[in-house]
Amino acid sequence: MSRSDKPDQAFRLLQRSGVEQATQDLAPSLSSDRPVLEIQDLSIRLLLHRERTKSIREYVIRMLKRRRVERDEFWPIREVSFAVNGGERLGIIGPNGAGKSTLLKVIAGIIPPSVGRVVVRGRIAPLIELGAGFDPYLTGRENVFLYGSLLGFPQRELERRFDRIVKFAELEEFIDVPLMNYSVGMSTRLGFAIATDVEPDLLLLDEVFSVGDAAFKQKCEARMEGFKAEGVTILLVSHDMDLIRETCSRAVFLQHGRIVAIGPTDDVVAEYERFSGTSPSD
Amino acid sequence: METQPMKGILSLGRSIGPEGGVPQPGIYLAEHCSSGPLLTLFRYRELLRQLVIREVKLRYKRSVLGFAWTVLNPLFAMAIFTMVFSRIFGERPNYPLYVITALLGWNLFSLGTSRGLDSVVQNGPIIRKVFVPKAIFPVASVASQVVNFILSLLPLCLFMVAIGARFSPALLWLPIPLLSLTGFAMGIALLLGTFNVFFRDVRYFYEAGAMAWFYATPIFYPPEIIPDKFKFLLYINPMYPLLESLRAPLYRATAPPADLLILGLAISVVTLLLGWSVFHRFEGRFIHYV
Numbered sequence: 001m002s003r004s005d006k007p008d009q010a011f012r013l014l015q016r017s018g019v020e021q022a023t024q025d026l027a028p029s030l031s032s033d034r035p036v037l038e039i040q041d042l043s044i045r046l047l048l049h050r051e052r053t054k055s056i057r058e059y060v061i062r063m064l065k066r067r068r069v070e071r072d073e074f075w076p077i078r079e080v081s082f083a084v085n086g087g088e089r090l091g092i093i094g095p096n097g098a099g100k101s102t103l104l105k106v107i108a109g110i111i112p113p114s115v116g117r118v119v120v121r122g123r124i125a126p127l128i129e130l131g132a133g134f135d136p137y138l139t140g141r142e143n144v145f146l147y148g149s150l151l152g153f154p155q156r157e158l159e160r161r162f163d164r165i166v167k168f169a170e171l172e173e174f175i176d177v178p179l180m181n182y183s184v185g186m187s188t189r190l191g192f193a194i195a196t197d198v199e200p201d202l203l204l205l206d207e208v209f210s211v212g213d214a215a216f217k218q219k220c221e222a223r224m225e226g227f228k229a230e231g232v233t234i235l236l237v238s239h240d241m242d243l244i245r246e247t248c249s250r251a252v253f254l255q256h257g258r259i260v261a262i263g264p265t266d267d268v269v270a271e272y273e274r275f276s277g278t279s280p281s282d
Numbered sequence: 283m284e285t286q287p288m289k290g291i292l293s294l295g296r297s298i299g300p301e302g303g304v305p306q307p308g309i310y311l312a313e314h315c316s317s318g319p320l321l322t323l324f325r326y327r328e329l330l331r332q333l334v335i336r337e338v339k340l341r342y343k344r345s346v347l348g349f350a351w352t353v354l355n356p357l358f359a360m361a362i363f364t365m366v367f368s369r370i371f372g373e374r375p376n377y378p379l380y381v382i383t384a385l386l387g388w389n390l391f392s393l394g395t396s397r398g399l400d401s402v403v404q405n406g407p408i409i410r411k412v413f414v415p416k417a418i419f420p421v422a423s424v425a426s427q428v429v430n431f432i433l434s435l436l437p438l439c440l441f442m443v444a445i446g447a448r449f450s451p452a453l454l455w456l457p458i459p460l461l462s463l464t465g466f467a468m469g470i471a472l473l474l475g476t477f478n479v480f481f482r483d484v485r486y487f488y489e490a491g492a493m494a495w496f497y498a499t500p501i502f503y504p505p506e507i508i509p510d511k512f513k514f515l516l517y518i519n520p521m522y523p524l525l526e527s528l529r530a531p532l533y534r535a536t537a538p539p540a541d542l543l544i545l546g547l548a549i550s551v552v553t554l555l556l557g558w559s560v561f562h563r564f565e566g567r568f569i570h571y572v
Contacts, residue, residue, distance in 0.1 A: 046570060047570075055481055055482060055483045056481045056483055056484075057483075059480075059481065106310075108412070108413055109310060109312055109314065109315055109413035110409075110410065110411070110412065110413055110569060111569050112308060112310055112566040112569070113308035113309065113310055114308045115308050116308060116309070117308075117309040117310075117311075118309070118310050118311070118312070119311045119312070120311070120312035120313065121313070122313060123313060123314075124312065124313075124314065124413075126412060126413070128411060128412075129411040129412075132407065132408055132410075132411030132412050133405075133407070133408040133411070133412065135336060135340075137340050137343060138336060138339075138340070142336070142339075145332055146329075146332045146333075146336060149326070149328040149329040149331070149332045150329055150332075150408065150412055150414060151412065152314055152325070152326060152329075153328075154328055155328050155331075
């Protein structure tokens with residue numbers, strides 16, 4: 001029986017073998033010079049034929065046919081290893097379906113690793129999908145607390161930050177209106193305001209800059225500049241090579257779930273552009 | 283413990299790395315889930331509170347009578363059972379109270395478990411987008427029914443006053459059977475929530491089963507009327523000791539019988555542990571199925 005996919009047992013395993021002094025090492029102290037993020041031999045496996053099994057009848061039929069059904073494995077991430085130090089900003093680039101977003105989801109703890117190891121030291125702010133868990137029937141105010149608690153913020157912290165969040169989202173007049181009456185822009189603004197009103201150690205960004213009007217975009221960029229200035233570690237997934245060059249000191253080029261190139265941004269971006277045959281301005 | 287990567291659900295196939303190399307176990311270590319699943323759940327207690335608030339708040343939004351439905355619903359059911367069965371069981375003193383005390387407990391269980399069954403799949407969009415201890419959803423489903431139960435105790439007391447029922451210090455026993463019932467419901471909700479992720483027809487099996495279960499449990503009839511050859515049904519029915527010990531302080535104004543109380547607690551603990559471990563065993567795979 002393999003139970004080693006469970007984090008707590010893995011912990012015990014590690015503790016026993018003395019490979020890692022698990023919990024203490026994960027304290028959010030950035031003073032230590034250990035990487036904020038470490039990924040070792042990470043692979044993610046999906047079993048495609050099983051994803052479709054939705055009823056017991058189908059399952060029994062599949063069981064009976066088991067011998068004839070070839071296992072249809074798909075590895076969206078294959079043997080990826082890298083580390084990111086505190087204050088570093090890493091860009092993740094690659095064609096569609098390269099596994100960029102999957103990688104961010106693994107780092108955020110949404111998808112468990114099938115093989116390999118992911119260690120995050122510190123607090124993560126995942127700006128992957130803003131406003132996940134927003135309830136359209138609840139008011140803006142209620143959603144601030146629902147979404148905030150979903151991101152793991154304590155109640156007191158949210159109360160303290162509430163006014164600032166609402167002000168940043170420019171929703172003072174509408175905060176007691178149910179979210180279903182919000183425009184897409186309004187709820188994205190609220191999501192962004194809640195998710196970014198934090199002091200993260202590791203910020204995961206998946207092309208969220210394309211929200212709101214020009215004025216709000218500027219505010220978002222200002223906030224990002226703030227994170228940069230504070231030396232927050234950032235992982236940025238984007239197809240905008242200019243943004244990657246501007247933001248990141250280092251970049252990873254993924255293709256078919258594998259690292260093609262990793263290193264200084266300019267070199268990796270050049271490699272990617274040569275690969276995709278596009279002009280640098282794309 | 284051998285070092286094998288995660289396996290597919292219920293599959294026995296040996297899995298290896300993408301290149302066929304020697305696999306290492308998949309490990310994820312991060313601050314927000316580093317201290318074991320139970321502590322992680324505790325750390326997200328604020329989310330639990332928010333989910334319960336939402337559930338209680340939204341249920342009756344846009345309804346004229348609002349929260350009153352929580353109370354009216356079992357009252358209607360009680361009235362119907364009283365009208366239909368008072369001829370047969372009418373000689374029982376305070377038959378309506380006899381019915382409603384167990385009915386409230388049954389509602390806690392059946393609503394909590396059936397919502398818990400759906401909860402993981404329903405919150406799929408959240409599970410796919412943020413890290414969250416997934417057990418929080420079935421737990422919240424049951425917890426909001428517990429809140430409903432507690433809120434309906436006040437009107438129940440008014441009802442008891444109205445029909446001249448006896449209040450006694452035995453009421454102080456109430457938290458213990460309530461706790462047992464909650465634990466049992468959470469255990470079942472965790473189990474059903476897990477199964478439903480992989481097989482969406484669990485819901486229909488459960489709905490049919492729950493109906494039979496309701497009639498097999500002495501809720502609107504006294505246990506004595508069960509013929510001897512079916513008496514064994516009582517002893518294999520976990521809801522019998524749970525509801526009977528919940529009913530004792532309210533209806534009989536006595537402490538719950540010690541044997542039923544202890545049996546109820548034991549059932550509750552075992553079910554909760556079973557539900558928790560099954561849920562925890564499979565929750566890593568939920569992401570690919572919700």
